[in-house]
Amino acid sequence: MFGVDEAGKGPVLGSMFAVAVRVADPAALPADVDDSKNVAPERREELAARMGDDDRIAVGVAEIPVERIDDPETDMNALTVAAHAEAVGEVVESGERGVEGVADAGDTSETRFGRRVADRVPAPVDLTAKHGADETHAVVGAASVVAKVERDAHVDALADDYRERYGDPFGDLGSGYPSDPTTREFLESFVAEFGELPDCARRSWSTCEDVLAAREQSGLSDF
Numbered sequence: 048m049f050g051v052d053e054a055g056k057g058p059v060l061g062s063m064f065a066v067a068v069r070v071a072d073p074a075a076l077p078a079d080v081d082d083s084k085n086v087a088p089e090r091r092e093e094l095a096a097r098m099g100d101d102d103r104i105a106v107g108v109a110e111i112p113v114e115r116i117d118d119p120e121t122d123m124n125a126l127t128v129a130a131h132a133e134a135v136g137e138v139v140e141s142g143e144r145g146v147e148g149v150a151d152a153g154d155t156s157e158t159r160f161g162r163r164v165a166d167r168v169p170a171p172v173d174l175t176a177k178h179g180a181d182e183t184h185a186v187v188g189a190a191s192v193v194a195k196v197e198r199d200a201h202v203d204a205l206a207d208d209y210r211e212r213y214g215d216p217f218g219d220l221g222s223g224y225p226s227d228p229t230t231r232e233f234l235e236s237f238v239a240e241f242g243e244l245p246d247c248a249r250r251s252w253s254t255c256e257d258v259l260a261a262r263e264q265s266g267l268s269d270f
Contacts, residue, residue: 048073049105049138049148049172050186051131054083054194056123056153059254060223060230060247063125064195065130067107067148068098068216069138071239073185075103082181082187083195095196098189107137108197117251127153128160132167134190141169149184151174151191205247213237220247234258262267 049069056063070076077094079086086094097102109130116126131150139146154160154176161176168174179185181191196251202223204252210218217237237245238258248255 049135049146050150050180050184050185050187050188050190052151052181052187052191052194053127053130053153054191055223056127057203057225058223058230059225059249059252060111060220060245061205062195063126063188064131064194064201065109065111065127066190067131067133067134067138068186069105069146069148069190070103071105071123073104073249076185076189078140079166080185080192082179082188082215083191085182086192086230088199092191093195094189094214097220098193104189105138106193107134108193109133110197110201113247113249116249119251124154128167129165135164135168135172135174136170139170140174143170143191145173146170147173148175149180149187150174150176151180151187159184175225191248209245212241216236217245222245225252231258235261238262245268 049067053065067086077097080094085092086181099106111126111130134214144269145174148162152160157178158178161174165172165174180187206218206220218235219229221227235258244250253261
């Protein structure tokens, strides 16, 4: 049995991560696994570390970097499908048959999403996709927790990298979501200082377009 979920689909900064968790017996999972949004950050890290150290639990991680997200030949729906399939491929052997799994549906149509993911897994899996599966299936909740930990660690690493490359003012990226004022301030400050977007930004996002447009308008007003 496996569960799969993703984190980082909506941010304007950094990668998206999908994680698949596989167990022979769901009882092997920690009792308090849940949708990552319902678990405190410190506990998420503890749970992820515990599952990673448990030989009864297999964890597969897939990263979709900014370059793939900004590729004009694809879109986030297709990339979410690809991410789920890549993560499942890490925990299912190509020669296996009939492995059952549940995915947190990343499409308005649960059936369509499940079919698209299953078609991309290099094994004939029996996959069911459900909205809110991270709250109703422990194995999907477990995947949700690990995906969130992977995404948070990625953002922390980006912050450390930008602090080292550009100095303390550029070492706080916030959560990376467009609604986060700290993230918006980071983007605006970076563009104002260097005249371009940071390389961790999803340039195809409207937030980035807005920041660049505001910078251009500000430059015009100087004349």
